[in-house]
Amino acid sequence: MNRLTQKKVLLGVSGGIAAYKAVDVLRQLQAEGAEVRVVMTDAALKFVQPLTFEALSHQEVHTDLFPVKGGPNIRHIELAKWPDAILIAPATAHLLGRAANGLADDLLTNILLATESRVFAAPAMETQMYANAAVQNNLDTLRSRGYTLIGPATGALASGASGLGRMEEPEAIVETLAEDLSGRGDLVGRHVVVTAGRTEEDIDPVRFITNRSTGKMGFAVAETAVSRGARVTLVSGPSELDTPSGVCRIDVRLVAEMEAATRKAFEDADVLVMTAAVLDFRPLNVSSHKIKKGDGPLDLVFEPTHDFLVDLGREKGNRIVVGFAMETDNAEENAKEKLEAKGLDLIVLNDLNVEGAGFAVDTNVVTFFDREGNRKAFDRMSKLDVSDRILDWVVGSWA
Numbered sequence: 001m002n003r004l005t006q007k008k009v010l011l012g013v014s015g016g017i018a019a020y021k022a023v024d025v026l027r028q029l030q031a032e033g034a035e036v037r038v039v040m041t042d043a044a045l046k047f048v049q050p051l052t053f054e055a056l057s058h059q060e061v062h063t064d065l066f067p068v069k070g071g072p073n074i075r076h077i078e079l080a081k082w083p084d085a086i087l088i089a090p091a092t093a094h095l096l097g098r099a100a101n102g103l104a105d106d107l108l109t110n111i112l113l114a115t116e117s118r119v120f121a122a123p124a125m126e127t128q129m130y131a132n133a134a135v136q137n138n139l140d141t142l143r144s145r146g147y148t149l150i151g152p153a154t155g156a157l158a159s160g161a162s163g164l165g166r167m168e169e170p171e172a173i174v175e176t177l178a179e180d181l182s183g184r185g186d187l188v189g190r191h192v193v194v195t196a197g198r199t200e201e202d203i204d205p206v207r208f209i210t211n212r213s214t215g216k217m218g219f220a221v222a223e224t225a226v227s228r229g230a231r232v233t234l235v236s237g238p239s240e241l242d243t244p245s246g247v248c249r250i251d252v253r254l255v256a257e258m259e260a261a262t263r264k265a266f267e268d269a270d271v272l273v274m275t276a277a278v279l280d281f282r283p284l285n286v287s288s289h290k291i292k293k294g295d296g297p298l299d300l301v302f303e304p305t306h307d308f309l310v311d312l313g314r315e316k317g318n319r320i321v322v323g324f325a326m327e328t329d330n331a332e333e334n335a336k337e338k339l340e341a342k343g344l345d346l347i348v349l350n351d352l353n354v355e356g357a358g359f360a361v362d363t364n365v366v367t368f369f370d371r372e373g374n375r376k377a378f379d380r381m382s383k384l385d386v387s388d389r390i391l392d393w394v395v396g397s398w399a
Contacts, residue, residue, distance in 0.1 A: 002031075002032055002033030003032050003033065003178040003179075003181070003182035004029065004032040004033045004034035004177075004178055004181060004182065005032075005033030005034075006033070007033070007034045007035070007084045007085070007181055008034065008035045008036075008037075008082060008083045008084050008085075009029050009034045009035070009036050009037075009083055009084065009085050009086075009087055009177070010036075010037050010038075010039060010079060010082065010083040010085070010086045010087070010111070010117075011025065011026055011029065011036055011037070011038045011039070011053075011087050011089065012038075012039045012040075012041075012086060012087065012088040012089075012091075012095075012108045012111070012112075013038060013039070013040045013041070013044040013048065013053075013088075013089070013090070014041045014043060014044055014088060014090055014091060014092045014094070014095040014108070015041055015042070015043020015044045015045075015046060015047060015092060015094075015095075016043075016047070016090040016092045016124045016125065016158075016167070017047065017124075017158040018089075018090040018124040018166075018167040019044050019047035019048045019090060020047060020048055021089070021090070021167060021169075021170055022048065022053075022089050022090065023048065023052055023053065023056065024170040025087070025089050025170045025173055025174060026038065026053060026056055026057060027056060028170050028171065028174040029087075029174055029177075030056070030057075032174060032178050036057050036059070037057065037059050037060075037062070037079070037082065037083070038050075038053040038054075038057055038059070038061045038062070039061070039062045039063070039079065039107055039108050039111065040053070040061060040062070040063050040108075041063075041095065041106055041107075041108055042063070042106065043092070043094075045063065050063060062075065062079060062107055063107065064107060065106055065107040065110060075107065076107055076110035076111050076114055077114055079107075079111050080110075080111045080112075080114035080115035080116075080117070081114075081115070081116075083115075083117050084117060084118070084181060085117055085118040085119070085120060085177060085180075085181055086111070086112070086115060086117055086118070086119045086120070087119075087120045087121075087122075087173070087177055088108075088119070088120070088121040088122065089121070089122040089124075089150075089167065089170075089173055090122060090123070090124035090167045091121040091122055091123050091124065092123075092124065092125060093123075093125045093129050093130075093132075093135050093138075095108070095109070096121065096123060096135070096138050096139065096142065097134070097135070097138050099112050099121075099138075099142060099147075100137075100138035100139075100141040100142050101138070101141075118146070118148065118180070118181070119146070119147045119148070120147070120148045120149075120150055120173075120176070120177050120180075121142070121147055121148070121149055121150065122149075122150045122151055122152070122167050122168050122173050123139070123149060123151060123152045123165070123167070124151075124152060124165065124166065124167035125152075125165045126157055126158070126159055126161070126163075126165050127157065127161065127163030127164050127165045129165065130152060130164055130165040131164075136362065139362065140362070143362075144242060148176070148180065149382065149384070150168050150172065150173050150176045150177075151166075151167060151168030151172070151173075151382070151385075152164060152165050152166055152167060152168060153166045153167070153168045153169070153172075153381075154166065154379050154380055164363070164380055180227065185228065185229040186228055186229065186395050187225060187228040187229045187230035187391065187395070188228075188229035188230070189229075190229075190230045190231070190270040190271065191230065191231045191232075191233070191268055191269045191270050191271075192221075192222075192225040192230040192231070192232050192233075192269070192270065192271045192272075192273065192391075193232075193233045193235065193262065193265045193266055193269040193271065193272045193273070194218050194221045194222045194225065194232065194233070194234050194235070194272075194273045194275065195218060195234075195235045195236075195258060195262055195272075195273070195274050195275060195276035195278075196213075196215040196217070196218020196219055196221075196222070196234060196235070196236045196237070196239065196275050196276055197213050197214065197215030197218060197236045197237035197238060197239040197276055197277070198210050198211045198212070198213040198214075198215070198237045198238060198239075198276070198277050198279075199211075199237045199252070199253065199254060199255045199258055199276070199277070199278050199279045200237070200238060200253050200254065200279075201254060201255065201279055201281075201282035201283060201305075202283070202286045203283050203286065203287065203291070203300065204286065204287035204288075204289065204290050204291045205287075205288070205289065205290055206290045207291070209279065209281075209282070209283070210238075210279070211277050211279065212277075213237070213276070213277035214239060214240070214241070215236055215237065215239035215241050216241065216361070216362065216383055217275045217324070217364065217383050217386070217387075218234065218236065218273070218275035218276060219234070219236075219239070219241045219243075219244060220382075220383040220384045220386070220387045221273050221275060221387040221390060221391075222234040222244050222247045223244035223247070223384065223387070224384055224387035224388055224391060225273075225387070225391060226244060226245070226246040226247050228391060230271075231248075232244075232246070232247045232248065233247075233248045233250065233265040233269075234247050234248065234249045234250065235250045235252060235258060235261045235262050235265060235276070236249055236250070236251055236252070236276075237251075237252060237253060237258060237276060237277075238251075238253060250265070255278055255279055255282065255305045255306070256306075258276060258278060259306065259308040262274075262308065262312070263308070263312070266312055266319070269319055270319060270320070271319065271320045271321075271322070271394055272312060272316075272319065272320070272321045272322065273322045273390060274309055274321070274322065274323045274324060275324050277326065278305065278307075278309075279305055280304060280305060280307075281302040281303065281304055281305060282302060282303060282305050283300055283301070283302060283303075284301040284302060284303045285301065307342070309321075309323060309342050309344075310341065310342050310343070313342045313343025313344055314343050316343065320345045320346075320394055320397060321342075321343070321344050321345055322344065322345065322346045322347070322348065322390060322394070323338060323339070323342055323344045323346075323347045323348070324347070324348045324349075324350065325338050325347055325348070325349045325350070326350045326352060327349065327350070327351055327352065328351075328352045328353060331349055331351040331353075332349065332367070332369075335347050335349040335367070335369055336369055339369055339370075339371065344371070345370065345371055345397065346368060346369070346370045346371075346390070346393055346394075347368075347369050347370075348366050348367075348368060348386075348390065349366060349367040349368075349369065350364060350365070350366060351365065351367075354380075355380075362382055362383055363380050363381060363382055363383065364380070364381065364382075364383050364386045365378070365379070365380045365381075366378050366386055366389075368389075368390075368393065370393070
């Protein structure tokens with residue numbers, strides 16, 4: 001099955017040890033039917049020679065912004081307009097940082113500024129570099145501009161250590177690109193409802209209680225579902241995240257507002273993915289005026305909020321309901337109890353004691369439990385990759 005037939009892919013190779021794997025990426029792109037041209041940075045030339053890519057692609061490899069052999073066309077503009085997609089593999093921290101900050105000091109970064117094509121990037125670096133706040137900020141910036149990041153994976157690194165930062169294997173990289181460009185479409189005709197973010201409950205006109213959820217997991221599910229052809233309704237608590245393209249977003253704040261919006265969207269849904277961190281408690285009495293320090297000690301009494309996911313689990317009929325469990329103690333036991341008590345089809349466990357899981361990060365470490373008693377644990381991966389695994393399970397349950 002040649003999913004990339006008549007597709008043109010510009011393969012950008014930057015200077016990491018994983019550059020040798022770009023040769024295999026090229027071969028697999030060709031096996032999927034793509035026409036491939038290669039651009040290499042100066043650092044990439046230290047690892048792999050252009051002749052290797054030229055022999056396989058039967059195309060000149062481009063390395064210089066100002067080539068000695070001139071031509072009538074502006075090279076970086078011509079190459080920016082040519083492809084259906086640009087794939088950077090490996091994508092080093094330095095290359096990603098330049099791209100995120102709009103720097104254009106070589107051929108590849110000039111192409112990235114000039115292109116209107118889809119851009120895919122496979123990060124590759126040491127774990128400490130990947131975890132650095134500057135790198136994570138750059139990755140967030142690129143995602144917000146439409147870049148699709150593939151990986152990284154966990155495994156052996158150039159230093160001899162093992163951890164997150166290894167470039168995804170060529171098979172996974174090409175599979176992601178091929179599915180995206182060919183349009184997987186396995187959710188076409190389906191309505192997916194996603195809840196995301198936190199809720200808030202008032203104490204007085206100034207203060208409220210909430211939790212640490214940023215909405216990243218739910219927004220990732222919404223983005224992935226729409227890319228697979230679904231009609232997506234995203235019910236979101238307060239979040240600074242941008243709405244994924246093609247997603248219908250409904251903003252809410254209170255638990256009761258999230259319940260009302262979710263119930264309405266659920267009426268004609270095929271799937272509900274409940275990632276929102278809904279408050280379990282709210283103040284029993286809300287003051288109509290700002291509580292002053294001089295009023296004395298502040299004693300708050302809380303009452304439970306209504307767990308409307310239990311209702312939806314009972315009312316779901318043929319619809320699929322996926323829930324999340326964020327735990328710190330007895331994680332697996334608590335997740336299994338929630339699966340049964342709420343009538344869920346699948347529960348996704350986040351253990352907050354595991355590095356790379358939880359709030360305000362772009363990765364997650366999850367374990368799936370379903371009603372058939374199956375358990376599936378995953379290594380740390382991006383939240384977009386987690387979203388794909390969830391939707392793979394959903395699609396598989398219909399088979």
